[in-house]
Amino acid sequence: MSAQKVDYYASESKIYIATDCIIFGFDNESIKLLVFKRRVAPFEGEWSLIGSFVKNDESVNNAAKRVLREITGLENVFMKQLKVYGEVDRDPGSRCITVGQYALIRIEDQDKALVEKHGAVWHDLHELPDLVLDHNTMVKDALTQLRLRASYQPIGFELLPEKFTIPSLQKLYEEIYQIEFDARNFRKKIIALDVLTKLDEKDKSSSKKGAFLYKFNPTKYNKLLEAGINFKL
Amino acid sequence: MSAQKVDYYASESKIYIATDCIIFGFDNESIKLLVFKRRVAPFEGEWSLIGSFVKNDESVNNAAKRVLREITGLENVFMKQLKVYGEVDRDPGSRCITVGQYALIRIEDQDKALVEKHGAVWHDLHELPDLVLDHNTMVKDALTQLRLRASYQPIGFELLPEKFTIPSLQKLYEEIYQIEFDARNFRKKIIALDVLTKLDEKDKSSSKKGAFLYKFNPTKYNKLLEAGINFKL
DNA sequence: TCAAAAGTGTTACAAATACACCCATGT
């Protein structure tokens, strides 16, 4: 006698549901997006976000985490739901609803071999190829969301390595907002947030003088995440 | 010879997908939520958000619009996706993923007979009954989202009747944020937004002196919606 | 010695906040 679960909704119709990850990374130069060549028909071989169908025994969020782990080797990544793309004809392969989720990762943390094994490639945001389906729209939406979120949460830090310099943090925010900031005012504002710990080391990779490295104080950082900031730059 | 569409994803599993509407309304006193007694098993007869399964031939957003039209008679309502609730066991009735969508409506615009016919009831936010499944969480999430959004878009207006007074707008924002504002500063800030047209009429329903009615200038209002505001109060 | 990026302070302007009284009218 097996425990057979009743399906109370048997008269309704089921639909394919997928999740697609908009994976942003930063390499101290520019923000990049991880894409690969689609491996299923239709559009096999074309550039695509990395996604997966949601399986019957996993949550939508876990499906996205699984995708990220499979491709980059990373866990515990900053990831947020973006939006549901649910138009009837968005996918000629079959009716399929997808949940866009954007992730922020430090490129240096990736499992490079794994990424390459999957044929995934970091593309500069300004030179994105045409992506399948509505994936270009998803990227655009994710960027809008990223900018908005960066204005009330210090998420920029999610994209930086553990130790970072103030000039590289500035470059990151300049990439996010696509405008330039005054270095003095930027520094003032960041330090006023009171989440950074200055280290004794310097990073000399981008100047002869070298810039002091900082890391952030996790306690204060988390407090700030909850409380929210008003990061008008 | 009928055109038969190929299903490229036939090896994947389909899942029930629904949408639930978190319908907020304002009656010049407090923000209210529209709920009804669930009409399907399991949990038939318990308080629930109003929702529906997404049908095979409609988009996710249109499903929510349909629900709203069926219950309130309203179209072209302000509605935004909130979040996907995709945990495996969230619904004992069967695996079912739902898209929460929150809507803002002017209570006076509703088709009252239709609302009553469906047994839907406006509940004060502070006296919400226990709702089925994860619906209480959805309401909480929607409120958080509403507050956030109100800080960069003038969405409060969506909840007001066509003609409204500044004190009632203030009451609305006080309800949204659950804090009180200085009437002089509030008025100053709202007028500085430059989206209101002052009318010659007064509303005397809440004072002997009466308060001037305003409506908003749709052109300027829409510009502001796009541009975004910084509505720190 | 010089090129290139890092680091530092002050002033002017704009915006947010705090605050108290008179007005109009229905009862």
Added chain:
DNA sequence: ACATGGGTGTATTTGTAACACTTTTGA
């Protein structure tokens, strides 16, 4: 005549924006 909510102005504080020079050091 008085109680009730509507309406107005100013001073203070706070935050933002603009701006130029010195420091360090590898090549």
